[in-house]
Amino acid sequence: MSVLDDILAGVAQDLEARMATTSLDDLKERAARQHPALDPMPAFRSDGVSVIAEVKRSSPSEGQLATIKDPAALAADYAAGGAAAISVLTEERRFGGTLDDLRAVRGTVDIPVLRKDFITTSYQLWEARAAGADMALLIVAALEQIVLESLIERARSIGLTPLVEVNDAEEVKRAAAAGADLIGVNARNLKTLEVDRTTFDRLSPLIPDTAVKVAASGVRGPHDVIDYAKSGAHVVLVGETLVRGDDPRASVADLVAAGAHPALQHRW
Numbered sequence: 001m002s003v004l005d006d007i008l009a010g011v012a013q014d015l016e017a018r019m020a021t022t023s024l025d026d027l028k029e030r031a032a033r034q035h036p037a038l039d040p041m042p043a044f045r046s047d048g049v050s051v052i053a054e055v056k057r058s059s060p061s062e063g064q065l066a067t068i069k070d071p072a073a074l075a076a077d078y079a080a081g082g083a084a085a086i087s088v089l090t091e092e093r094r095f096g097g098t099l100d101d102l103r104a105v106r107g108t109v110d111i112p113v114l115r116k117d118f119i120t121t122s123y124q125l126w127e128a129r130a131a132g133a134d135m136a137l138l139i140v141a142a143l144e145q146i147v148l149e150s151l152i153e154r155a156r157s158i159g160l161t162p163l164v165e166v167n168d169a170e171e172v173k174r175a176a177a178a179g180a181d182l183i184g185v186n187a188r189n190l191k192t193l194e195v196d197r198t199t200f201d202r203l204s205p206l207i208p209d210t211a212v213k214v215a216a217s218g219v220r221g222p223h224d225v226i227d228y229a230k231s232g233a234h235v236v237l238v239g240e241t242l243v244r245g246d247d248p249r250a251s252v253a254d255l256v257a258a259g260a261h262p263a264l265q266h267r268w
């Protein structure tokens, strides 16, 4: 069993328990009471490299990373540092995240918020919107093509922007065929946990020019933002480096400043 299979099995059990206590109709009512979802794409398509800063307590690869008693305060620091969006890990068993974290972050920042989880059903998309998310992660490696296509469509229909994650050339083809326009290349192979920062450089040319390209994982500092930008990244998604540092606001600001260098302007 791969790490991803193991995570998905735990997520399915936890999902079953939530579905037994909260009906889909209830989620839809809560979603209807939320403000309309924010669109992250204009910021992602603007000049410079945007930063998605992640609230991440622990991970299968590293174990505990940071306690994060107040995810909303951390997100506020990220926003003050210039983050274009906040990613909130809501998976509990391996990442120590919750939907309450997402709700708290949503209640504090006015930039788009991503639900980072292992989504395989439309119920989880409704949970995301009901908690105030604007974006939802869809991992190609975790989904049959027909399910990927229907979740992209469902996400959009309820106002969420789907971030479609890939790790190899075949998955890029599948994401493009499914109509994804926000494609994240994860340097971390979710089956082996190996991080290979060259993955983005290899896959970037295969992503349609019309899509926003996100480089996820393994960003240790401004030099990695510059390297990813030179390979065509419009956005970087950063977790571990930010939660391990002493000053999240300054760390985000350093990444944003690196991505704003005039030599790295987008060519749409």
Ligand SMILES: O=C(O)c1ccccc1NCC(=O)[C@H](O)[C@H](O)COP(=O)(O)O
Residues within 6 Å of the ligand: 003, 054, 056, 059, 060, 061, 062, 186, 188, 190, 193, 216, 217, 218, 219, 237, 238, 239, 240, 241
């Ligand atoms: O982070 C992990 O160990 C991990 C393991 C298995 C599935 C997903 C995992 N991480 C999710 C992510 O995609 C990262 O949190 C995100 O890209 C940020 O990465 P990093 O900056 O390296 O923390």
